[in-house]
Amino acid sequence: MQQNSIYIEAMEMxxxxxxxKEEIFSSLLEGKTGIKQHSDFLSxxxxxxxxxxxxxxxxxELLIQSIQTLLDNATLKNFHNTFLAxxxxxGGMAWAENRFIEDEGSLTKIELKKQSIHAVAHTLKxxxxxxxxxxxxxxxxxxxxxxxxxxxxxxxxxxxxxxVVGADEISLTTVNxxxxxxxxxSEGSKxxxxxxxxxxxxxxxxxxxxxxxxNHRTSDIQLVGTGCSSDAHNITNxxxxxxxxxxxxxxxxxxxxxxxxxxDYINAHGTGTMANDTAEGKAVQALFEHKPYLGSTxxxxxxxxxACGVIELIITAMAMQQEVVPANFNLTEQELNELNLPNxxxxxxxxxxxxxxxxFGGNNTSIVLKRxxxxx
Amino acid sequence: xKINLKILxxxxxxxxxxxxxxxxxxxxxxxxxxxxxxxxxxxxxxxASKVGYKNERIIFGSAYGEAxxxxxxxxxxxxxxxxxxxxxxxxxxxxxxxxxxxxxxNTKEVTTVSDLFDTSLSVLKTGAIKALKKDKLLLMSVDxxxxxxxxELNKCxxxxxxxxxxxxxxxxxxxxxxxxxxxxxxxxxxxLWQMLEIHHKxxxxxxxxxxxxx
Numbered sequence: 001m002q003q004n005s006i007y008i009e010a011m012e013m014x015x016x017x018x019x020x021k022e023e024i025f026s027s028l029l030e031g032k033t034g035i036k037q038h039s040d041f042l043s044x045x046x047x048x049x050x051x052x053x054x055x056x057x058x059x060x061e062l063l064i065q066s067i068q069t070l071l072d073n074a075t076l077k078n079f080h081n082t083f084l085a086x087x088x089x090x091g092g093m094a095w096a097e098n099r100f101i102e103d104e105g106s107l108t109k110i111e112l113k114k115q116s117i118h119a120v121a122h123t124l125k126x127x128x129x130x131x132x133x134x135x136x137x138x139x140x141x142x143x144x145x146x147x148x149x150x151x152x153x154x155x156x157x158x159x160x161x162x163x164v165v166g167a168d169e170i171s172l173t174t175v176n177x178x179x180x181x182x183x184x185x186s187e188g189s190k191x192x193x194x195x196x197x198x199x200x201x202x203x204x205x206x207x208x209x210x211x212x213x214x215n216h217r218t219s220d221i222q223l224v225g226t227g228c229s230s231d232a233h234n235i236t237n238x239x240x241x242x243x244x245x246x247x248x249x250x251x252x253x254x255x256x257x258x259x260x261x262x263x264d265y266i267n268a269h270g271t272g273t274m275a276n277d278t279a280e281g282k283a284v285q286a287l288f289e290h291k292p293y294l295g296s297t298x299x300x301x302x303x304x305x306x307a308c309g310v311i312e313l314i315i316t317a318m319a320m321q322q323e324v325v326p327a328n329f330n331l332t333e334q335e336l337n338e339l340n341l342p343n344x345x346x347x348x349x350x351x352x353x354x355x356x357x358x359x360f361g362g363n364n365t366s367i368v369l370k371r372x373x374x375x376x
Numbered sequence: 377x378k379i380n381l382k383i384l385x386x387x388x389x390x391x392x393x394x395x396x397x398x399x400x401x402x403x404x405x406x407x408x409x410x411x412x413x414x415x416x417x418x419x420x421x422x423x424a425s426k427v428g429y430k431n432e433r434i435i436f437g438s439a440y441g442e443a444x445x446x447x448x449x450x451x452x453x454x455x456x457x458x459x460x461x462x463x464x465x466x467x468x469x470x471x472x473x474x475x476x477x478x479x480x481x482n483t484k485e486v487t488t489v490s491d492l493f494d495t496s497l498s499v500l501k502t503g504a505i506k507a508l509k510k511d512k513l514l515l516m517s518v519d520x521x522x523x524x525x526x527x528e529l530n531k532c533x534x535x536x537x538x539x540x541x542x543x544x545x546x547x548x549x550x551x552x553x554x555x556x557x558x559x560x561x562x563x564x565x566x567x568l569w570q571m572l573e574i575h576h577k578x579x580x581x582x583x584x585x586x587x588x589x590x
Contacts, residue, residue, distance in 0.1 A: 232483050
């Protein structure tokens, strides 16, 4: 297979922590969380802490606006020769829930194009003319798997440009579902803290244009490695020692042709649940003896489910560009002392970073980014 | 870009109501696990056994996903009744292949695509690119939507409410003898059509090789 360099040509994101990538990154550095308590989501009226986008626009309007902003900042004039890889775990679920409730429990007005997983791609294809598209849906690794496929398409020389979009709108199903599993927190999440209380379901949109071409205005970050694995352990709980997570990270390092010791920063999946953070922490400890900086940004953005892979890769790329390691907001007493979890923002050059996403069914993905400088 | 895939084995199941004889007791000896499996999971596990799956990487497709679990959840929310954690954990699109990976202790990559009526074509395209790593792959597309309110959703009047098709493939430089011509199979969900077409052609072709265009 061809192995030309793959650059992040343009990127954009929206979530509860901000309406564009600059706003979100500022929120991360200033510790301004998008997580708020709501009492209108859980069936029993109990309050829960979730991340809703604060905007007068609908989710679909924000989706289209984000892609238009990205296009305006790219060297491309349009997407006519671009492949669209979408990652979403719920697609049009929120729309379908509203119809179902409005129609008093009837499914007759549910339209598949608006309800299904394909709904995000349907909206984007309607607004922008892509050459082709595929939607990935592997729960919380959906957009990470879309990124993995994008790299494979570019490596194979099948396309010059691939737009990867991660998008998940908050829905009653996900909020009540995670509550039923007992992992939804009533306060802001505290990833890797010994007293963590669970996760914050959130909504978000992230978009990354990957290209063989370097956009001199923005692209100094390359996507150099991807790794995927399965835990083969349990449908919801990760392997307790993080065996699958470790495998995905090792595969991503192998794919990037670098050694674990070269990683400077890891943007963890770090959901704030007891099971995930212990397993991921143990996997990081086992693989990275040099203790790179580790952080979860979900205490600010919440867990954007299928969108988190792209959103957190954008955050990682911005951390590399701005030479800063974001603090672990809400972390007061870390559970695993061997982990290098900064509790304040640190100025630091990040040459290689790794970004994790894990999902139901033990689906694991890891992605390695490289910062291109004159020195390397 | 065109990639040729050798079809090493393929299998198809379909039923108007419920696919019978899925060999659940043999394939899933642990009762607790067997009881948690969704219909699509049972079909996926059966199909994998029929094509000689031996822990290859898996590319799975489903247009409608776990329809029963999804409807159960939304009805539970609407009726303000207790939501089942099992229904939620079984509601994601990659549920069938997650169970397959657990059952077979397969730690390799598993991915799931969903593109409504182009779902099986997306499985083929994804599989073609991933096959360039030169290992064997399991490609599979399953849709099971025999739910209580199916008549409210089934606007295409499909009669086969459970269907699945699977094939074991590997990349080849040999000349293709099967091409996707978008044949239709009126009774079966369109989400399976392209893979179903290839399966049927492969049954009548010696050394079947399909050309996938990206």
